Amino acid sequence: xxxASTICLFAAxxxxxxxWETLFAILRTGRWERRGFLFGPVCPIYGVGVVSIVLALQAxxxxxxxxxxxxxxxxxxxxxxxxxxxxxxxxxERAFHAYWWDYSNVPLNIRGRTCVPAxxxxxxxxxxxxxxxxxxxxxxxxSVPEVALEACSYLVVLLMSVxxxxxxxxxxxxxxxxxxxxxSFNDRAEAVTERVATTVSNAPGxxxxxxxxxxxxASARIVGGGERLERIxxxxxxxxxxxxxxxxxxxxxxxxxxxxxxxxERLSSILSALKSRR
Numbered sequence: 001x002x003x004a005s006t007i008c009l010f011a012a013x014x015x016x017x018x019x020w021e022t023l024f025a026i027l028r029t030g031r032w033e034r035r036g037f038l039f040g041p042v043c044p045i046y047g048v049g050v051v052s053i054v055l056a057l058q059a060x061x062x063x064x065x066x067x068x069x070x071x072x073x074x075x076x077x078x079x080x081x082x083x084x085x086x087x088x089x090x091x092x093e094r095a096f097h098a099y100w101w102d103y104s105n106v107p108l109n110i111r112g113r114t115c116v117p118a119x120x121x122x123x124x125x126x127x128x129x130x131x132x133x134x135x136x137x138x139x140x141x142x143s144v145p146e147v148a149l150e151a152c153s154y155l156v157v158l159l160m161s162v163x164x165x166x167x168x169x170x171x172x173x174x175x176x177x178x179x180x181x182x183x184s185f186n187d188r189a190e191a192v193t194e195r196v197a198t199t200v201s202n203a204p205g206x207x208x209x210x211x212x213x214x215x216x217x218a219s220a221r222i223v224g225g226g227e228r229l230e231r232i233x234x235x236x237x238x239x240x241x242x243x244x245x246x247x248x249x250x251x252x253x254x255x256x257x258x259x260x261x262x263x264x265e266r267l268s269s270i271l272s273a274l275k276s277r278r
Contacts, residue, residue: 010047017046077126
């Protein structure tokens with residue numbers, strides 16, 4: 001396969017993966033869900049997986065180790081898909097403190113990043129790719145002028161690059177805005193606490209106890225209504241998001257931010273508010 005045909009195969013499998021994910025979500029939940037990491041209708045991990053299988057089989061053949069049996073293709077697809085899912089999940093979580101899928105409730109999972117049942121399913125997908133998609137792509141490559149394939153591959157690279165840039169920019173801006181809002185909230189809370197402390201310390205001795213008790217009662221009411229205030233703040237933040245931000249962020253399953261747990265909690269509350277509006 002040429003580079004152009006490989007890129008077109010990647011695009012076709014990325015689109016097919018998105019269609020599969022979307023259909024599966026509809027069958028599971030009964031409603032439409034936008035799937036995938038990118039803004040457009042593609043799931044690049046499927047394209048990467050299929051292209052990796054093709055390259056692995058070609059590399060094995062060049063080394064004199066022909067993997068022609070269906071069970072060999074299945075095992076390569078099974079093991080490769082689990083490794084790819086785990087690595088992708090880890091890398092995306094490190095980059096954005098978020099995860100787009102979670103197998104924690106599925107048997108035989110590895111830290112929720114991948115699992116054996118999904119690996120078996122993708123192993124079957126590898127058979128489909130090798131015995132159906134690759135021959136079909138070979139026929140297309142033989143019947144379509146090379147210049148058309150090259151033009152298609154350039155268009156795929158352009159669209160994917162623009163989409164990836166847009167998505168990464170949106171996610172980075174979203175987390176920075178949440179972190180900024182969290183710092184602003186904490187700063188205001190500290191300022192109020194300092195003013196209360198100053199008021200209590202400067203009050204005459206005979207009424208200092210009453211002032212302190214009043215401040216303590218007010219603090220208790222604020223703490224008791226913390227969840228409600230959090231929901232109000234999250235709803236307000238979601239209301240300030242544009243359609244692109246809502247689309248990209250709405251595909252995230254959850255957030256993990258070990259370095260800044262308070263930001264992770266704020267991100268999770270905003271995500272819950274966003275999903276409740278659907």
